Structure formats: structure tokens, C-alpha cells
Amino acid sequence: AQTVTQSQPEMSVQEAETVTLSCTYDTSESDYYLFWYKQPPSRQMILVIRQEAYKQQNATENRFSVNFQKAAKSFSLKISDSQLGDAAMYFCAYRSRDDKIIFGKGTRLHILP
């Protein structure tokens, strides 16, 4: 069975600084998708970034980028130029071949003004 591990329950970063959220996963599949979702206080799940496992190039979306290390089964999220609106719960997620999404326990990110 696939598992997703986020080892940082909470993190804080100064506004405008860069922060990296860690995620590791375990799977025996070779083809899968990885995601980072943001859940603000409204609790609406918002897709931040996704990575296809067969693509070697790391995904980037504006200030958000990932460091995908397939062999190490690591998928970290880097947020550059942190903004107050980035404060939220961030979930790393794995989508298996049967479309089920498995979420990590989440990392709560605080932005310090």
C-alpha cells in the first residue's frame, strides 16, 4: 500500500523569505502523480502544483516549485517570496493508478510579518 509522510507538522517563515516543505512517499508503482494541496482556513482544497512521475523535470507554478527525487521517493515543495496569503495547511498527496488520492498528515505553514 502507498503511504505519504510529511515529517513537519508546523513550519514558520518570514514574509518574503523562502520555505521548503518536505514529503516522502512509498510505492511500488512506477507511474503515478504527486500533488501539493493547500487548505486555507476556509477548508477549500486548492491544488498548488502537480508532478507526473514519468517526467524528470521538476514542476513549477509561479512562486511554487518542487524538488522531485523519484529514486529517493521525495517530493518537497519550495515556496519563494512567501506571502501572508500562503499561510495554510499544506498536504502532500499521491494519486495511484486507481485514481485514489492518499494524503499526508499535512504541514501547517505560518507566515510571519
Place this chain on the structure above:
Amino acid sequence: GAVVSQHPSWVICKSGTSVKIECRSLDFQATTMFWYRQFPKQSLMLMATSNEGSKATYEQGVEKDKFLINHASLTLSTLTVTSAHPEDSSFYICSARAIEKGHQETQYFGPGTRLLVL
């Protein structure tokens, strides 16, 4: 991007009553929808996979007679919590997988429904 709605956004009910939660894909068709449950300060746990025109597939430990799922059309799935009890109080979130090419790898999430059983 694709939009998924849920109704109601919050509901309070008495113990023993049944509650129905609707999940709709507003601008796309979804053959598959998923229902999650999220306890306070915890992650999302998949409850079941809802397939249009067929029976839902429940995750281990989820009572199918307790949580009835119906996926009557390509844009609507419903979750009915039968004979609700206080321990069923939670935040329920649905997601929908688009069938259009280009969206297939993404699930779009609804805004969630907060259920409080008194």
C-alpha cells in the same frame, strides 16, 4: 478551472436522523467522484469511490449501510449519513475527476460540508 459544489455547506441535525449531502460538478462531467472525511486538525481520509451508474466502492472500515452513496448522473453524487450519531460529526469533502482529456489527472475538490450531530 473546473468547479465542484457541495450542498449544504453546513448542517446540524439531531441524533438518529439522516442527512444527505450533494456533490455537483458544475462545468464538467465526472464518471468518478470521491468522498472524504476530515476530522479537526487531521488529514483527509478517503471513504469511498462513487462511480456513475454502478455501486460505490468503500474503503476498509467504512460502513456502506451507514454512508449511502448514489451517483445518479455524470454531474451529481450524494452521500447520505443514515441514523447519524454525534461521532459522525465531521467535515465531509467530495472531489470529482473530470473525463475531458487534459483534466484526467486532476481531481477537483468541493468546498466541504460541516456536519454536526447533536
